[in-house]
Amino acid sequence: MGEQLTxxxxxxxxxxxxxxxEYAINPFMDLSTQPDPVTTRAQWDAIIAGIEAAGGAVExxxxxxxxxxxxxxMNLGLPFQGGPGTVGRTAVLSHMRYAERxxxxxxxxxxxxxxxxxTVSVGAQGVGAHFEAGDAFAWRGDLVVGFGPRTERLALKHLATELDVRVQxxxxxxxxxxxxxxxxxxLDSERAMVCPAAFTEASARQLLDLVPEALVLSEEEAMSFCANSIVIGRTILMPACPDRVRAQLEAWDFEVxxxxxxxxxxxxxxxxxxTNPLDVTLGRDLRTGEAKVVSA
Structure with a gap:
């Protein structure tokens, strides 16, 4: 069993x-299908209640x-607590692909x-590179970053340089x-949910090589949004969980x-x-001192 995420x-x-x-910038948005405000608030409140019940906190x-x-x-920016050799706290601000955001x-x-x-900016208005923080995770000492639809490849170099970390x-x-x-x-220090269908073949191999024990999702499973979950210790707050995925998570002693x-x-x-995590720590969750980009 891997160690809990820190x-x-x-x-x-x-x-x-x-x-x-109000606009359509992804395949799920349909201006003719609007969210109900009362249900929306109830669902948002339920996330906070779930986080607090698992021992977390929300601002x-x-x-x-x-x-x-x-x-x-999650897309507002990438915040970090200071670590060894780092004073204070830093937030890398997103530079959204679409002007609407x-x-x-x-x-x-x-x-x-x-x-x-x-605060640090990867790209200013009309300058630099687009970066959206929903594309970035600190994991196993590296900053794992997706690029293509929203974040530009050029942003990876900026992130590696600004944070002095290795970017995958x-x-x-x-x-x-x-x-x-x-x-x-x-999920923890050894395990992660991964959907290879999201990536080029080379990048899918690269990601699977990074994960000692992967729960490989099919495209259909991933489109249930099951990977768009948060982990607090051994508790996973999930919007949906296909039966096969649940069985594996529970076999790994996670509470779904x-x-x-x-x-x-x-x-x-x-x-x-x-949800945007505020407690990722430079020097603990991300190794510093190795500013480079590794990309298939």
């Missing part, structure tokens, strides 16, 4: 005060009225600064798994807790998209 107990979430489907950021997708807090970063930057994070770059090609957090979910988020799936995201 991060994932403190989260930032965005209150769904203005969540709606809440208000949603901009002009930013309906801001509720998907770029206002979110302005509000996120102010929140991070108010909470004593130094994976090319995403599946239109329905446009962020890495839809096809990859670290289902929290329905069907209203948020209408916008293309589930539990991981709605």
């Amino acid at each position: 991060w994932g107990r403190e989260y930032l979430m965005v209150a769904p005060d203005h969540f709606r489907v 809440v950021l208000g949603q901009r009225q002009d930013s309906p997708d801001m509720v998907y807090a 770029r206002n979110e970063t302005e509000t996120a930057e102010q929140w991070f600064r108010d909470h004593e994070f130094a 770059g994976l090319e995403i090609v599946h239109p329905g798994m446009y962020h890495l957090d839809l096809s990859f979910c670290p 807790v289902i929290v329905g988020v069907e209203e948020f799936v209408k916008g293309g995201g589930a539990i991981r998209c709605l």
Whole structure:
């Protein structure tokens, strides 16, 4: 059995005060199918209740009225606690691929600064590279980053340099798994859910080589959003869990807790998209001192 993840107990979430489907920038968004505000709030509250019941904590950021997708807090930026040789806290801000989402970063930057994070930008408006934090995970000492639909390959070099870490770059090609957090979910220090269909053949091999013990998802299983889950110790909060996946997770002694988020799936995201971990630590969860990119 692998050791429990050392991060994932403190989260930032965005209150769904203005969540709606106002445009279509992924295959799940349909302007004719709008989320119900009452159900949306109940599902969002249930995520917080699930996190707290598992021993986690949540901080809440208000949603901009002009930013309906801001509720998907994972994409606001990549926050890190300081580690050995690092003072304070740092947040790498996202530079969204689509202009409709770029206002979110302005509000996120102010929140991070108010909470004593130094902020770093991978790309400024019209400059640099697009980067969306839903494409990045700290795991086994490396920063694992998906690129293609949302994050640009050039961003990998910026991330490696700014954070002084090794970046494992994976090319995403599946239109329905446009962020890495839809096809990859670290479970503990040895195990992760992985959907090879999301990637080029070379990147799928690279990712499977990184995972000592993978729960390999079929395309159909991954499209249930089961990888878009969060792990708190041995508890996994999941939006859905196919029977085969549940059987393997329970055989590995994980407790599966289902929290329905069907209203948020209408916008293309589930539990991981709605939660941004605040407790990833440089020097503990990410090795520093090796600024390089490894990509198939």
